[in-house]
Amino acid sequence: MLNHLFSSGKIGSMETRNRIVMTAMGNYLANPDGSVSDKDIAFYGARAKGGVGVVITECAFVDGERGRGNSHQISVANDQMIPGLKLLAEEIHRYDGKVVVQIYHPGRQGISAVNGNLPMMAPSEIECPTVHQPTKSMTKDEISELVEKFIHAAERLKKAGIDGVEVHSAHGYLIHEFLSPRANKRTDEYGGSLENRMRFLEEIVTGIRARCGKDFPLLVRLSVEEFTDTVGFPGDGLQLPEGVRIAKRLEELGVDAIDVSSGTYETMNTAWEPTSFEQGWKIHLSEAVKKELNNIPVIGVAVIRDPEYADQIIGEGKLDFVGSARQHFADAEWSNKAKEGRINEIRKCISCLHCMETLMGADRSSIPCQCGINIEAGRELEYSSLQKDGEGRTVAVIGAGPAGLEAARILAERDYKPVVFEKGDRVGGQLEYASKPPHKEKINWLTDYFQAQVEKLGIEVRFNTPATLVELKTLNPYAVFIAQGSSPVIPRSIPGADGEEILTPVDILSGKIKLKDMKVGVIGSGMTGIEVAHLLAEEGNDVSLFEMEDNIGPGIYFQSLIDVMSHLGPLGVPMYPKHKLMSLDQGKASFEDLETGETKEFMFDYVVLSLGTKSNTELIEEIQSNFETVRVLGDAAKPGRIRDAVEAGYLNAYAL
Structure with a gap:
């Protein structure tokens, strides 16, 4: 071989x-x-x-x-x-x-x-x-x-x-x-x-x-x-x-x-x-x-x-x-x-x-060169060996996304017994959504790696099982790691944001909503918004992309922005920077043009709001008040990127 x-x-x-x-x-x-x-x-x-x-x-x-x-x-x-x-x-x-x-x-x-x-x-x-x-x-x-x-x-x-x-x-x-x-x-x-x-x-x-x-x-x-x-x-x-x-x-x-x-x-x-x-x-x-x-x-x-x-x-x-x-x-x-x-x-x-x-x-910056998925890279002296001191003690991990799975991996390496609660039917969490836009299949490699680690280390994952206070108390864990991810932000301050035609990136990336031959407005041009626009355009929809900042893709690393735009551009997606969403009303989206001050209106069959995410905070206070050692990880603590989630899982499990 x-x-x-x-x-x-x-x-x-x-x-x-x-x-x-x-x-x-x-x-x-x-x-x-x-x-x-x-x-x-x-x-x-x-x-x-x-x-x-x-x-x-x-x-x-x-x-x-x-x-x-x-x-x-x-x-x-x-x-x-x-x-x-x-x-x-x-x-x-x-x-x-x-x-x-x-x-x-x-x-x-x-x-x-x-x-x-x-x-x-x-x-x-x-x-x-x-x-x-x-x-x-x-x-x-x-x-x-x-x-x-x-x-x-x-x-x-x-x-x-x-x-x-x-x-x-x-x-x-x-x-x-x-x-x-x-x-x-x-x-x-x-x-x-x-x-x-x-x-x-x-x-x-x-x-x-x-x-x-x-x-x-x-x-x-x-x-x-x-x-x-x-x-x-x-x-x-x-x-x-x-x-x-x-x-x-x-x-x-x-x-x-x-x-x-x-x-x-x-x-x-x-x-x-x-x-x-x-x-x-x-x-x-x-x-x-x-x-x-x-x-x-x-x-x-x-x-x-x-x-x-x-x-x-x-x-x-x-x-x-x-x-x-x-x-x-x-x-x-x-x-x-x-x-x-x-x-x-x-x-x-x-x-x-x-x-x-x-x-x-x-x-x-104060951040040295880092790998997005290997926390030990460049820090080999700092994390040269894991202490095998878990003594078989049980640690409950809520969420099988990158933060929870990396925590479970390190905990298992340290001879703890992690038990992962996952409300879905597979590992990956937000990685599942991140892999769906065009040319993002490599994200699945990370999910596959975590799945292999779960199998190798014999980590117990309870699928289709949301964590409850009763189940956690029955488990009587030495510690609880909360890594239950985040959800899309829907700003209720925007009139009409609760309309039936208003969708989130998760609606599209999860496959819950399938759109074809529709006129779709995507609001927000962070990487998620751009990738959702790309996916919708490739699937035959008439897509327009809007951004309140001066340029499309604010804060995105320039190589990644060049890459995704090189694929989105040929699809003819109109892009509107300096456009602030003011209201939504049955498919009519009203924007303030921040350059001219005028109001502009567009009609869509659907509007996708890609305006960031918020931490899922359910049960956190109850868990913290019922268990002595609780760690909140990844997006559940603060929404971020893959590196942030993996690092949070690694460091918290390393330090337990």
Whole structure:
């Protein structure tokens, strides 16, 4: 079973126990001076312990003056970093894993404020159309100096006992900017022809090979396709045929592996995919590169989540090593679970992009990079082991949504006996509704994971059984966890909101109400409102979307908003920001246009009010007055996102 995936591999002189690679992703765990932290060591060590063959670290900066991506990122810019890197290598080797450090410079995609308020260096003085930072065109002397910094960084890694180095030439960072005709407009020997645009990368690669020798594995990560057509510039930037030519040239230069990716910040949904991108959607990129290479292996990524699929594409010759970053963030034990046949126990990444959202905002908030469904990710030191001190004591858990199920899972791991009361007939709670809009099927992976945990741990779930005070007292629990979710808000302050034609998102997403060929107004353009509008429009209804704020989708992370709007837009759904709902009357919806002050009226067959949710509070006071230890979790405490619910369940069960 999975013989291809678990066969040994080779990258240059480095032999690997399997074909699984954790590709690079930022984690915001390094010490402020750039040294490898204890958190880093625990984080990467957990993935090696979990069975990953090759762990590639986050991109480490080679230039400490103006080459940082954030304030908690690994540095390879000076010799003081070597001791920490050595400890990292030793930790990975403890578990028979291999570790490669990715080195880079952010170029025009860096943030000036993190780099001494200096302009970001780039091949040409063209600012990144996404981050809009001051940018300067590099002089030849600056290019030469930076080439040396890359080479010195690789030398430090070799001295530290790191197994190999990966030169980050992808995703719109500095080296990629030189490669891309969209970012590189130079007229000297570093611009123009592909040969010239490759010169910077060639000088780095040949320099590393000369200084570190042929026995030090040298990988290059490459965006072989920018997908500029997705942002309205078809044919511009780096296209696949040129990407393949670059890969072939790198093989000629002695590179040991090509790590194939795609995209830039401008087209970042093709690099760090939101939920609508299907598993394997860009495997053709790796396949195209592999067909043209003679002897060196190809690492590929493509939203790979299923071990069976990973094994299949290796067997089909589409790549040699299967890469993923977010999947190993979501489940450090993915590899071991796959090898041991425990595939149903894998916590699959649902592509919710909570990791990207928190990483991008980490320097501006108190929240570090987080996984939306794995609370231990990045906090391995904090939650290194669960105390087995439950002594079989019963804990009642009200609600089988993500908060209740995560609490029950941790409680069972701690040797408590959780008993879950669920008024419905299946696990999942709000996840059941969240999975119903188009392209949200990955949410079911989380529900499946919880179901597998219930079965594995023998957790008792009483379906179709609302909790009552009588039943709880009969159970005589040591503690009661209330995770009974939330319900849609229906503002009674809006005249007519109680009309028969007024629906909620739950009415639609639960399948209770089926609409077709109807004229429907959706009020509220949070993610739920947009997704309900999308579902209704796909099912043949004439849908309009309204929002009181200045823009559609207020507060939604921009990658997720771009993704859902790219599907909703072609359906021709009219959108009305700055429209405040004033009243409803038998299908007539009256709005105040907040820009002009005028009143506008629309007629609908049905109106869906997507104006948020409120906690379900029934029985909370009675339970709190009858039991000594009571915890209120997830939406029952405060409506939030999946991460909020899972975290509440985990932390409360951990602390009991």
